[in-house]
Amino acid sequence: MSNFAETVVPNADVEPVLSVRDLKTSFLTSKGWVEIVKGISFDIGPRETLAVVGESGSGKSVTALSIMRLLDPEMSRVDGSVKLAGRELLKLSPGEMRNIRGRQMGMIFQEAMTSLNPLQTVGQQIAEVLSIHGLYSGQAALKEAERLLDRVRIPGAASRLKDYPHSLSGGMRQRVMIAMALACKPKLLIADEPTTALDVTIQAQILQLIKQLQQEEGMGVLFITHDMGVVAEVADRTVVMLQGKAVEADSTEVIFERAENPYTRALIAAVPKLGQGSQKGPQHFPILDRKTGTIVTGRERPDTVRHDAEPVLRVKDLTKRFDIPGGLFSGPSGRVHAVEKVSFDLRAGETLSLVGESGCGKSTTGRAIMRLIEPQSGEVSIEGTDIRALDKERMRDMRRHIQMIFQDPYASLNPRINIGEAIAEPFLTHKLGTRQQAREKAMDLLERVGLSPDMASRFPAQFSGGQRQRICIARALSLEPKVIVADESVSALDVSIKAQVVNLMMDLQEQFGLSYLFISHDMAVVERISHQVAVMYLGEIVEKGPVAAVFGNPQHPYTKRLMAAVPVPDPARRKQLRPVSNDEVKSPIRPVDYVPPQRDYREISPGHIVQAWGDDWKV
Structure with missing residues (x-):
């Protein structure tokens, strides 16, 4: 595939929404001009999604910012051709380009919180976009903003108009960004890593939403990501970037079935897939040997768990609640039940993963175990020593044995x-x-x-x-240390770097007999690295057991929901609109006098227990 300008043209009979030819972007540095994007070409047709994929530093985000003309003109230089519906964008004046942005091209950024104004309500911010482009004004703009929020599946859109960004969850903030990007019905939507920072269930919701809105509006979509699992879910065609160049480009099916470039094959191989966990224990991720260009799958790992020894870490009925301040002279108005009677054992050489969405209490559990925050009640012992009973000096010495990443x-x-x-x-x-x-x-x-x-x-x-x-x-x-608490330690990394770091952690476990409390929302990584897994929801463990048992026979509806949301790296499923729950995690805030109910657990198989649930649960 030498001529990428030809291999990424969708259909010669249909005029492309976006046509990029020989795009080159350079930045001014202390050493002079440095070329970052080195001559990339592609077309995007109506209702078509093109994924630009690569690791951090490959030039994919710079490509998007160059197309949108959002780079500092004094510190950057963009050459080549960028045409939107046949109109050359690189020759437009700044004023003409401002009219194009938002009106004909919309963009969703990776971190919604940094893109939204914290001092304005979400309704005001969407209405502002409509007013600037002369589509609506005043109350009509707010009414249209309400319709847009409803369109992106935000429940109670009328009341949400008055909310500020900080009062919304990450998934809701990203929906607001999508509503703003789509406000003027653009021909092209650029989505720059829009789901990277989101939980797996929220990611599934956002991907489905973009697909649905694309079909309804007829937009072309430029989707930028480093995750080949997401690429398989959304993209019709794919361009793979490395060091500013397109190293491979074709239909997504061809890329996944017979990729020619070793870098592309490594990105695909590094995608964690549910169902690849081993009955024998944790497995290495396949990685690219850059010297030979071959995929290294890793050797068979020995069992590192000391099954006959006492647990190195024992947690029993750990509880942590945060007071919500009331008035100036009154007590708390409520409490956040962040961790509620969490119990588990961790043996030497074992990895226990805590999984769940943001707000489920898994990170608070890790910090409470470390005594970075003080729990209200419960027991935490390391090799028989109750660390909750230690003073500051002795606790500092104890931290030799338990560290955090x-x-x-x-x-x-x-x-x-x-x-x-x-x-x-x-x-x-x-x-x-x-x-x-x-x-x-x-x-x-x-x-x-x-x-x-x-x-x-x-x-x-x-x-x-x-x-x-x-x-x-x-x-x-x-x-x-004997125990390492790894709190989302690989969630922000590129997929291939994530594979390398997880492999390293497993090798170090084998060398030193380390025990890991691995905190993550990534079910596919958890399946690969863990011996045991505990699923958390609203501060409680709802299912726990050996990883093969929990993943092979999930029982609790919440566990099933997490697993159903994992991207499937199979392009054949791309056109399917999978049923995805739009429910957000319920609030853990309770009245001051709230008494948690007594929970019942049943054993499904040896070591595999699940919490009983009521009729209000749906997957």
Whole structure:
């Protein structure tokens, strides 16, 4: 496939909505002009979805911003041709381009919260788009905004008009962004990683919504993502980008069935698929050996769990509630029941995953176990020591045995100290040796996590996201802990980098006998890395057991809902509009005098238990 300008033209008989030819984008740096997008070409027809896929830094988002003319003209240079319905966009004046944006081209960004004005209601923001483009004004604009919110399946649209962005969930905020993008019925919708930060169930809702609205409005869609599972769900055709170039382009079916480029094959191989979990335990993800261009599937892993030993971590009836302040002279007006009587055991060498959507209490559980927040009640013991009974000094010593890896590695590292010092710091703080020993330990750990020891003098900003997460893993290992709490530690990573980091965690578990409490909303990754899994909903564990039992025979409706929402990397299913629940997770806020009901559990098979549920549950 040498001529990508030809291979990505949809239909010669239909005029494309968008036609891009030899697009090149350069940025001005201290070293002069650096070309980021290196001559990419494609067409998008009406009702057609083209996916531009690649890892971070491949140039896909810059491609979208170049098409929209949203780059700083003093610091960037865009060459080539971009035509919208036959009209050349790169020659338009800034004023003419402003009329095009929103009116004929809509864009959905990755993080809705940073794209919405926190000081305006969502109704005002949608009405503003309509007013700017002269379609409606005043009360008519607000009425149309209500219709648009209803159109993107936001329940109670009339009341939601007066809500501010912070009072909406992530999924609802993304729906508001879609409503704004579609307000003027554009010919083209550009969706830049619109579901990356969302839970799997909310992601499924947004993908279905975009597909439905596309068919109703006849839009062309440019969908930018790094997730090949999402590509299979939405895209008619696919362009794969690497280092600013299109390395492969064809129909999505052809890409998945017989991809020619090894990088494309690696992206597809790294997509976690439900049903690929092993009865024998966790499995490595396939990854690309960039030297040979071949896919490495990984060796058979031994059983790392010490089945005959006492649990290294034992949690019983852990409860954490947050008071909601009332008036100035009154008590709390309610309580958030974040974690409610959570119990589980974690053995040496075992991975237990806590899964569920945002707000289910899984991260609060991890922080309460670490005593980063203090639980109201319950027991947390490490090798028989009740850590809730420890004072601050003894708790600090106990943290040698239980460490945490957070979701955002950049926020976890001090940008002012180099990574060698960052890894050595816990070792020195706990007085485990001399500075020379700490340096040697840092060098050894960098090598163990797949980085070069000579990188120790670099600062966090000089590393990629995947490398920074490896640094955080090395820092957690510097104290030789028994338990690591990994809180969404791979959810923000590209799919191939995610595969590498998960493989690394499993290798380190084998080397050091580590136990992981793996907190995630990604069911497909959980199936691959876990020995045990516990599904959380509204602060409670609703199903728990061996991963093969829970995934092979899910019982609770919520577990089934999570699994049904996982993207299926099969392009044959693309045209199907799957039934997806539009229900958001219910609020965990309760009255001050609320007493949780006594829960009943039944055992389905050895170790596989499920909470009884009422008639109000639907999948």
